[in-house]
Amino acid sequence: MSQQSVLLDARLRYFYEAANLGSMRLASDRIGVAVSSISRQISQLEQVFGVALIERGRRSIRLTQAGRLVHDFYKQQLADSEALTNRLQELREMKSGRVDLAIGEGFLNRSVTEALEQFQQRNPGISLTIQSPPTAEIIRMVLEDEAHIGMILSTTAEPKIRTRVSVAQPLNAVCSPGHPLAGKTSVTLADLAKHDLCLPPLEFRIRQALRAAEKRAQAWLNPAMTTTSIHMMRELAKDGQMVTILPTISIVAELEEGSLVSVPLRDEDLEHSSLSLIYRLGRQLDGAPARLLQLLEARLKTWTDS
Amino acid sequence: MSQQSVLLDARLRYFYEAANLGSMRLASDRIGVAVSSISRQISQLEQVFGVALIERGRRSIRLTQAGRLVHDFYKQQLADSEALTNRLQELREMKSGRVDLAIGEGFLNRSVTEALEQFQQRNPGISLTIQSPPTAEIIRMVLEDEAHIGMILSTTAEPKIRTRVSVAQPLNAVCSPGHPLAGKTSVTLADLAKHDLCLPPLEFRIRQALRAAEKRAQAWLNPAMTTTSIHMMRELAKDGQMVTILPTISIVAELEEGSLVSVPLRDEDLEHSSLSLIYRLGRQLDGAPARLLQLLEARLKTWTDS
DNA sequence: GCTTTCGTTGCATATGGTGCAATGGCGCTG
């Protein structure tokens, strides 16, 4: 109780203690400063307010009305101060706070959501917000501090973006186990063009990477279906007819359960595309965001190893 | 706006202004201290809290979560501080406050209540409490600071009681104009004993004064009626049958309207009993209580003169 | 690459709080 909050005016504390204990001398003992100082500080306080706070010429300290007002004020202020200290303490221990994420929809698979849920459980009180805009928007959000962390496909050239970890994440052709492509060890773009394709629209990073590869191979892909939904792409491929192109991370769960298979694409760039965790250069990710970043980094490395 | 409340930590103010203006330099201009100081003070704050408040390595000032917490805290504290200042200002101007009075019931006549009402009107916001306990209780209340001012019959021997003003207030026999005693210029206790008397109980100061007089005169008064209500005593006297004993002040209004007459009592002590305004020795009656005391004093002198 | 602007750090200075000692007041006791 009555621990000195460094924020609060010492004079008020002196007055407060003296009022509570009914004597400057007792206050002096408790606080650890000379009585003279206490007396002077209280006088100074009265001069500042222009009102007498204690009744002079009296043995014990008696408050005037103004004194009671100031007393209650300090009491309130003390409570507020302790509240602030507690909240800051929680922040320091990462028991509260918030982390804003911007993650491409392709990465919002079971593995990532599992990781996020795990983080939630280990850090109760941290509010987590996840958005799934296009890559360009993700980069903008990270630059504008609207998101602490972004997860995008392939590194960006933005100078003010820092990539924390970038794991190889080649784009593969994805189809059902019964599909003609399923048995192949690799496939070219020209091969792909012969099948029914389901691809994201041109604005998507995947599609932009493909455009570059198409130019190189002089083979043009005409998707039978175009969708912004990664989920739909997966489902269509599972049905057996369609082939889609996705990074491994987007179909980790399906690969495990055997409902989808992936075939490497034979292309310089596509094989070396990578997944990046990014944040704004110079931004201090303290506490919760830092830990989440660490956790996601560990997860990514696990996926890489397996 | 944002005027410096001398109570609040300067460091917080620096941080607050810098955060609002988005720049230490602007804050420096507004506050009037060097940028270096502001920078150092904010750093010191961070060290105290153990948390970063602003994001470093950045041109403009951006708050961290902890920074926002501290920012809001100071904002609240500032508002509280201003509220306190305002209330103290009101107290200084006597627009608020309270005065506790302890007045013997005998003095709660129209004149006194008029004076109190007048005070109320001239000092709106001052809450006035009036109690009417026995004299002994009044003295106790003044000693214990439960009442600022007391009004009692005759001075007290209490050493810690200060009498501000003491006006002669002889006890008179009081009866209706048609009563046999009405024509007399003075009356003895022996005369009184022959009539129907209405007196207060033995605990009352009036009755105690009478007891002493009775002993002296060897004449014993047997009241036909005993009441603690001064009002009832007056009304009974007005009816014509009863005689009562009261100080002049208790029947000022009735004397003016002619519904009662007073006949001096021929007794050394009773003629020299007096009315006293008292307060505790050493107690500073600042502001409202002081003014009310002054006002009551002036009133008492008016009554004495007339 | 240069310049400008902003924040940080080093050092001398001044303002203000502090402790010790002496003084003044009030209350209690003999």
Place this chain on the structure above:
DNA sequence: CAGCGCCATTGCACCATATGCAACGAAAGC
């Protein structure tokens, strides 16, 4: 009512801390 003890106040020397000026480092705009 005189003396004593406790408590608050005041004078003075000291010390801590915030401040200003100046130099430095870093980031943003041209």
